[in-house]
Amino acid sequence: MKPGPGQLSSAASIQIEKVRDDLYLLRGGGRTVQLGGVSLSSAGTTAAFVTTGGVVLVDAKLPGWGKAIMDKLEEITGKPLTTVINTHAHFDHVGGNVEFPEGVEIVAHENTAELMRDMRPVTGGPVQPDIFKQSKGRGLPTRTFKDRMVLGSGEERIELYYFGRAHTGGDAWVVFPALRVLHAGDIFAHKAVPPLDANNGASGVEYPQTIAKALAALRDIDTVITGHYPTTLTMVDLKTYGDFVCEFVQAVQTAKRSGRTIEEFVSSWKLPERFVxxxxxxxxNLRPLRPDVEVIWNETR
Ligand SMILES: [Zn+2]
Known part of the structure; x- marks a missing residue:
């Protein structure tokens, strides 16, 4: 997803989708791109969980959208924003952080916290705006986790997991157990070849294993929130996505090991019919395939 002037940020450009009684999605904010008949927002999907103590957000859209998110939250609840969980370090998921009030707890995987300090360019994609240096560190994570973390309790319990490298090197899986909902961030961004941001720790080869670990560990989930897909999906869809990524990685590896070139692979690869x-x-149609292929190629012996 490219940064750009896009549309002016406003609460009116964000759409609310109710997922459960106390769980809402804030969709949109940024440009919309068409990909094979599917409308994708350039801003990551934000989730808002209304708890007795206040609102817990998952992801914060693009730079300049923090105020619009706060305004939109007022349509849902009068409760204050207390906590933000960032699924990973990309600017379309952490951008609003710098505008949130002082004292809001910002939670992320420890690798993501490190990556947010740098905001390195995305592999094959845009240079990321250096928002946290500009904010003098405001909006950076105040609390990190390594493998697992629990926030809240009872019906309001939130579980965070790290199952290994995938889209970046610090992708968090966010589970709302009582609601049977998972926010997968950009580990499952949309139904297409995943962006592999090796510059920020991604691994194509480990990606399918990371999804397999999540599928094995996360039970009793009915609804999966993705990074950018326009509707919620299911664990069956996540399983299919894991199969898709696995087949793609294997196709690249087979090409390399049989002496073909990256160019040959990129120009001849077709989406398998069962996934179409x-x-x-x-x-x-959205971005070149080659950088993702290169990442897997470089990981393959
Ligand atoms: Zn991302």
Whole structure:
């Protein structure tokens, strides 16, 4: 997703989708791109969980959208924003952080906290705006976790997990157990080849294993929130996505080991028909495929 002037930020450009009684999605904010008939927002999907103590957000959209998120929250609840969980370090998921009030707890995986300090360029993609240096550190994580963390208790319990490298090197899985909902962030961004941001720790080879670990560990989930897909999905969809990434990685590895070139692979690779039937789309209409192929290629012996 490219940064750009885009549309002016406003609460009116954000749409609320109720997922459960106390869990809402804030969609939109930023440009909308069409990909194979699917409308994708350039801003990551924000979730808002209303607890007795205040609002817990998952992800914070693009730089300049923090105020619009706060304004939109007022349509949902009069409770204050207390906590923000960032699924990973990309600017379309952490951008609003710098505008949130002092004292809001910011939670992320320890690798993501480190990456947010740097905001390195995305592999094959845009240079990330250096928002946290500009804010003098405001909006950076105040609390980190390594493998697992629990926030809140009872019906309001939130579980954070790290199952290894995938889209970046610090992707958090956020579970609302009582609601049977998972926010997968950009580990599951949309039904297409995943952006592999090796510059921020991604691994194509480890990606399917990371999804497999999540599928094995996370039980009793009915609803999966993705990074950018326009509707919620299910664990069956996540399983299919894991299969898709696995087949893609294997296709790249087979090409390399059989002496073909990256160019040959990129120009000849086609979406497998069974995934087209599942609504998978050609990422080449949005960004070049080659950088993702290169990441897997470089990981392959
Ligand atoms: Zn991302």
């Amino acid at each position: 039937m599942e609504g998978y789309v050609d990422i080449g």
